[in-house]
Amino acid sequence: xxxxxxxxxxxxxxxxxxxxxxxxxxxxxxxxxxxxxxxxxxxxxxxxxxxxxxxxxxxxxxxxxxxxxxxxxxxxxxxxxxxxxxxxxxxxxxxxxxxxxxxxxxxxxxxxxxxxxxxxxxxxxxxxxxxxxxxxxxxxxxxxxxxxxxxxxxxxxxxxxxxxxxxxxxxxxxxxxxxxxxxxxxxxxxxxxxxxxxxxxxxxxxxxxxxxxxxxxxxxxxxxxxxxxxxxxxxxxxxxxxxxxxxxxxxxxxxxxxxxxxxxxxxxxxxxxxxxxxxxxxxxxxxxxxxxxxxxxxxxxxxxx
Amino acid sequence: xxxxxxxxxxxxxxxxxxxxxxxxxxxxxxxxxxxxxxxxxxxxxxxxxxxxxxxxxxxxxxxxxxxxxxxxxxxxxxxxxxxxxxxxxxxxxxxxxxxxxxxxxxxxxxxxxxxxxxxxxxxxxxxxxxxxxxxxxxxxxxxxxxxxxxxxxxxxxxxxxxxxxxxxxxxxxxxxxxxxxxxxxxxxxxxxxxxxxxxxxxxxxxxxxxxxxxxxxxxxxxxxxxxxxxxxxxxxxxxxxxxxxxxxxxxxxxxxxxxxxxxxxxxxxxxxxxxxxxxxxxxxxxxxxxxxxxxxxxxxxxxxxxxxxxxxxxxxxxxxxxxxxxxxxxxxxxxxxxxxxxxxxxxxxxxxxxxxxxxxxxxxxxxxxxxxxxxxxxxxxxxxxxxxxxxxxxxxxxxxxxxxxxxxxxxxxxxxxxxxxxxxxxxxxxxxxxxxx
Numbered sequence: 131x132x133x134x135x136x137x138x139x140x141x142x143x144x145x146x147x148x149x150x151x152x153x154x155x156x157x158x159x160x161x162x163x164x165x166x167x168x169x170x171x172x173x174x175x176x177x178x179x180x181x182x183x184x185x186x187x188x189x190x191x192x193x194x195x196x197x198x199x200x201x202x203x204x205x206x207x208x209x210x211x212x213x214x215x216x217x218x219x220x221x222x223x224x225x226x227x228x229x230x231x232x233x234x235x236x237x238x239x240x241x242x243x244x245x246x247x248x249x250x251x252x253x254x255x256x257x258x259x260x261x262x263x264x265x266x267x268x269x270x271x272x273x274x275x276x277x278x279x280x281x282x283x284x285x286x287x288x289x290x291x292x293x294x295x296x297x298x299x300x301x302x303x304x305x306x307x308x309x310x311x312x313x314x315x316x317x318x319x320x321x322x323x324x325x326x327x328x329x330x331x332x333x334x335x336x337x338x339x340x341x342x343x344x345x346x347x348x349x350x351x352x353x354x355x356x357x358x359x360x361x362x363x364x365x366x367x368x369x370x371x372x373x374x375x376x377x378x379x380x381x382x383x384x385x386x387x388x389x390x391x392x393x394x395x396x397x398x399x400x401x402x403x404x405x406x407x408x409x410x411x412x413x414x415x416x417x418x419x420x421x422x423x424x425x426x427x428x429x430x431x432x433x434x435x
Numbered sequence: 436x437x438x439x440x441x442x443x444x445x446x447x448x449x450x451x452x453x454x455x456x457x458x459x460x461x462x463x464x465x466x467x468x469x470x471x472x473x474x475x476x477x478x479x480x481x482x483x484x485x486x487x488x489x490x491x492x493x494x495x496x497x498x499x500x501x502x503x504x505x506x507x508x509x510x511x512x513x514x515x516x517x518x519x520x521x522x523x524x525x526x527x528x529x530x531x532x533x534x535x536x537x538x539x540x541x542x543x544x545x546x547x548x549x550x551x552x553x554x555x556x557x558x559x560x561x562x563x564x565x566x567x568x569x570x571x572x573x574x575x576x577x578x579x580x581x582x583x584x585x586x587x588x589x590x591x592x593x594x595x596x597x598x599x600x601x602x603x604x605x606x607x608x609x610x611x612x613x614x615x616x617x618x619x620x621x622x623x624x625x626x627x628x629x630x631x632x633x634x635x636x637x638x639x640x641x642x643x644x645x646x647x648x649x650x651x652x653x654x655x656x657x658x659x660x661x662x663x664x665x666x667x668x669x670x671x672x673x674x675x676x677x678x679x680x681x682x683x684x685x686x687x688x689x690x691x692x693x694x695x696x697x698x699x700x701x702x703x704x705x706x707x708x709x710x711x712x713x714x715x716x717x718x719x720x721x722x723x724x725x726x727x728x729x730x731x732x733x734x735x736x737x738x739x740x741x742x743x744x745x746x747x748x749x750x751x752x753x754x755x756x757x758x759x760x761x762x763x764x765x766x767x768x769x770x771x772x773x774x775x776x777x778x779x780x781x782x783x784x785x786x787x788x789x790x791x792x793x794x795x796x797x798x799x800x801x802x803x804x805x806x807x808x809x810x811x812x813x814x815x816x817x818x819x820x821x822x823x824x825x826x827x828x829x830x831x832x833x834x835x836x837x838x839x840x841x842x843x844x845x846x847x848x849x850x851x852x853x854x855x856x857x858x859x860x861x862x863x864x865x866x867x868x869x870x871x872x
Contacts, residue, residue, distance in 0.1 A: 178868075181524040182542055199861070267686045288686040288840070371689075376836045394826050394866070395539040 175402035180395045192402035203403075205378045206386040207410075209294065213382060214361040216298035221357050222350065224305045229312030230342075243310070250307030254366035261300050262287065262371050287372050293379040297367045308353055315349030316342070347426045355415055362411050383407055472760045473504040477519070477530040479512050482715050483582055488781035495776055496767055503760050522752075529752040531761040532768070535578050536747060544577035544750035550762045551576060560771065560787045568815040569746045578750030579769035580786040582777070585744035585808050586638060586711050588733075592726040594626060594708040595619055603709075603730045605807065609639060609672050612709075612733040613679060619708040620681035628681035629709045630698045631688050632673060635835060636828065638732040641741035641814050643669040649827050650863055657860040661831065662852040668735075670848050674838050683707070685839050714784055714805050721801065729804035731811065742811035746786050830862040831855045 175192055177185035196203045232243050249257065264270055265286035273283030286296040319342065327337050343350075365384040368374055374381035387407070391400030476493075480486040486509055493505045508530070510518060516537060522529040523543040535544050551558060558566055558576075565580045588603070595602055598619045603611065616628030632639070640647045644665030650657045660666065676682060683691065683701065691701055699716045701707040703723060711732065720727050734740050749769050751761040767773050774785035778794060784805070785791050791809075796802050834851045837843040843851065 180539055181520055182539055195865070199865075201858075262690050266690050268684065269690075285686060288684075288689070290836075290840070290842075375832065376685075376840055377833050377842075389829070 171401045171405060174398050175405050177398040177401075179398040179401075181397050182395075185398060188398070192399045193406075195399070196402060196406065202378075202381070202386055206381050206383045209379065209381050210362060210364065210383040212294055213298055213364050213380075214358060216295060217301040217361050217364075218354070218357055220298060221301045221305060221308055221361075222353060224302060225308035225353065226312055226346070226350075228305055228309040229316055232309055232313050233316045243313070246306035247310055248306070249303050250310075255370055257300065257303055258367050258370035261296075261303070261367075265296055287380075288376060290375075290377040290379045293372055293376060297364070297372065297380050300367055301361075308357065311353060312346065312349055315346050319345045344427045345429070348428060351418075351422050351426045354418055358414060358418065359411055362407065362414075471502050471504060472757045473506050474531040474757060474761055474764055475508065475529075476505050476764070477508045477510060477515065477533040479510055479515050479534070482718075482781075483783045484777045484781045488777055491780060492768070492773060492776045496764065496773070500763065500767070503764060505764065526754060529754050531755040531757055532749065532751055532765055534581075534747050535750040541572040541577055543753055544572070545753045545755065545758060545761075547576045547578070547751070547762070547765075550766075554762075554766070556766055560789060562786055562788060562809050564742075564744065564809070564811070564813040565746045565786050568813045569748055578748040579765060580746035581749045581769045581774065582783045583744060583746050583786045583791075583809055584713050584715070584784070585742050585805065586713055586732065587717065587805055587808055588709055588730050589702060589712050589717060589720065589727050590709045590730065591702065591705060591707070592728055594621075594705060597621075598708075602728055603733075605731050605804075607730065607733045609642070609733045609735055613672075613675060616676070616681045616709060617679055622680075625706060627683050627701070627707050628679075629676065630701070630707055630711065631677065631682050631685065631839060632711070634828070635669070635673070635831075636824075637743040637814055638741040638811075639672070640666065640669045641812070642732065642734045642738055643672075644735070644738055649824060649831075649859070654863070654867065657827075657863055658856050661859055662849075662856050667849055667852060670834070670838065670852065671845055674845050674848060677838055678841070715782070717801055717805060718782055721796075727801070729801045731804075731808040740811045741814050742808045743814045744809065826866045827859050827863050830859050 174185055176187060176189055178188050178191075179185035228246060232239065232246065265272055267273055267283060267285045267288065270283075270286075272286075276283040284292045286292050323341050323345070324337060327341055332340070363384055364382050365388065368380045368382045368385045369388070372380040374385050383403075384407075387400055387403045390396045390403060478484075478489060480489065489507060489509075493507055497504060515534070519529070519533060519537070519540060523540055529543075535541060550556070561570075561580055562583065565583060569580045570576050570578055590603060592602065598621065600615060600618045603615060607615075612629065618628070620626060620628035636647075636649050644663070646660055646663035647665035647669050648660050650660050683698070683706075688698060691698070691706075698707055698710050699712055699719065702710040702712065702716070703720065703725065717727075717729060731740060731742065749765060751758055751765060755761050769786075771785075771787055771790050774783060774787055775790050775793065777783035778785050778790060784794070791797070791806055794802055797806075834843075834848070834855060837851070838848070
């Protein structure tokens with residue numbers, strides 16, 4: 131009996147050891163590349179540091195400066211928040227619509243799916259350059275088409291009122307990537323539900339709102355979180371096209387962070403900036419997560435009970 | 436006794452000779468050859484000094500300095516910055532010699548004044564303006580200036596001839612610049628007269644007067660500089676240029692001109708009659724067979740003329756284990772030998788006047804025009820002070836945007852400048868606190 135227990139415990143130890151050994155590369159990588167840098171960032175956010183000399187501890191000064199003395203902080207928060215509000219609906223709604231089209235059973239669908247996904251693998255800088263040309267006020271294709279219909283197009287990226295919507299409209303380009311995720315969600319909806327609805331005489335719109343959308347809410351929830359985080363991280367468009375202008379209309383948070391950290395070498399302050407962004411994103415994610423109980427439907431749940 | 440003492444002396448002399456010869460032989464046999472030192476040199480390649488020319492230059496140096504080997508590491512510009520910041524910040528693994536192209540690295544460069552004094556290294560050979568503005572930090576010499584670059588106005592002679600307009604000369608003024616731009620522009624043929632300036636507080640600003648600058652020369656005060664009458668006049672001149680209708684639009688400039696290097700593409704395509712470009716563009720225009728001339732940026736009255744110029748600071752990392760050898764390499768590489776080599780084998784315009792005069796096309800008008808501007812006073816926003824000029828400038832870009840986009844009237848500029856003063860002062864004060872001081 132005792133021998134058996136000893137053998138079992140030896141086997142358990144061996145198994146645990148194997149387990150720890152197997153995960154050790156990831157754990158080590160996490161500690162060195164993620165955990166320590168996070169701790170360091172927290173520490174540096176309380177210092178004045180240019181990366182060249184030893185950090186000088188200044189307590190909360192970076193945070194006090196950020197919240198009380200720095201108008202650029204609020205400008206960048208405002209531009210980023212507006213961008214999130216504008217781009218999220220675009221990517222969510224158009225993503226769903228595109229996935230519905232890609233879910234149709236027609237010939238050559240795989241070709242179309244690939245076609246719409248291609249933009250998702252193209253680098254952000256190339257896309258930004260492309261959009262610069264598309265929305266060029268004088269010779270760009272968008273304004274040329276508008277002028278064909280007698281409409282004088284705006285100056286897009288070069289008009290303080292239109293710059294932010296122009297950058298937000300670039301989210302359309304990323305729709306193909308999210309459509310693939312929705313497509314997977316759509317294909318998980320049991321076909322018998324549609325069949326039953328049709329037998330009961332439900333129309334297409336009714337089926338869409340009463341079956342497709344509710345059963346797609348877990349995917350929508352996932353996409354909302356991921357795309358919201360992505361939207362908060364908007365950078366390339368402003369860095370390449372607008373440089374944060376005109377009149378700071380597209381001066382996004384990460385551009386501000388980049389300038390402070392990598393152009394002005396104000397690394398301590400930049401660390402504080404990035405931590406505040408992490409807190410904002412975490413708060414928003416928790417809020418969305420909290421509301422999800424009201425609108426996300428999981429098949430396994432029994433709401434009637 | 437006498438015999439004995441004679442014997443003793445003889446024996447002693449013999450011993451001395453023997454021992455002496457042994458030492459002499461030993462010295463001859465076992466004197467260690469001077470140790471070969473390998474220096475780490477980090478660089479990048481550009482049109483002015485491509486990889487092949489730099490590698491060939493290393494061979495040339497090693498041939499004349501057998502005790503020094505150069506390990507040349509060629510990095511992409513962005514990778515260079517990351518690697519330098521990491522190495523210099525960490526204090527380990529830095530290069531012996533490298534470009535100190537980012538102001539944040541200056542405190543980590545070896546101070547060279549003692550070496551210069553000891554070796555009587557002739558700093559007078561460098562263009563004075565470049566030496567004064569590009570090599571000093573906190574009153575100390577932290578590197579040597581490799582090559583020179585400068586903004587120059589290039590004008591398209593064919594477009595000027597077609598419009599029947601006389602070519603500009605070095606003594607032209609900002610008013611003449613505007614007049615010429617209007618005359619030479621041809622909207623029917625989609626030819627613009629002049630480009631939109633990319634930034635304020637460059638040569639044309641300084642040409643308006645010494646107070647037409649972001650802040651005081653000692654980097655303490657914004658009031659009286661940013662909003663000075665001279666600064667206001669410069670902004671108003673820019674306003675007139677923008678409203679003249681002879682420049683490309685802001686969006687045209689953004690899409691049709693090459694990123695960060697000026698509107699060379701528009702100039703080469705005969706769409707822009709005058710453009711503020713640099714010596715690299717000038718050489719490309721020569722290669723493309725363009726019919727062009729070169730003139731310095733326009734002045735204002737009798738005010739001293741300024742040039743927006745640059746040079747690459749090459750320094751020794753303070754943590755170098757071989758500072759002596761690094762100094763030997765540095766003074767050769769950025770001295771007459773190295774710069775002449777890069778001038779002859781690549782496209783470098785040297786920072787040494789006597790070498791520049793040996794340039795293969797030194798007799799051509801465009802080279803003469805370029806070399807002439809190098810003697811003008813240089814624009815130096817943070818000369819010897821601190822590198823926060825860009826940050827303060829960034830704080831006032833809204834006014835620049837408003838003028839470019841036509842969102843402001845000419846009379847409002849003065850009020851805008853006055854309103855920007857406290858904002859810019861706050862940024863300056865904060866920047867001084869956080870950057871290097």
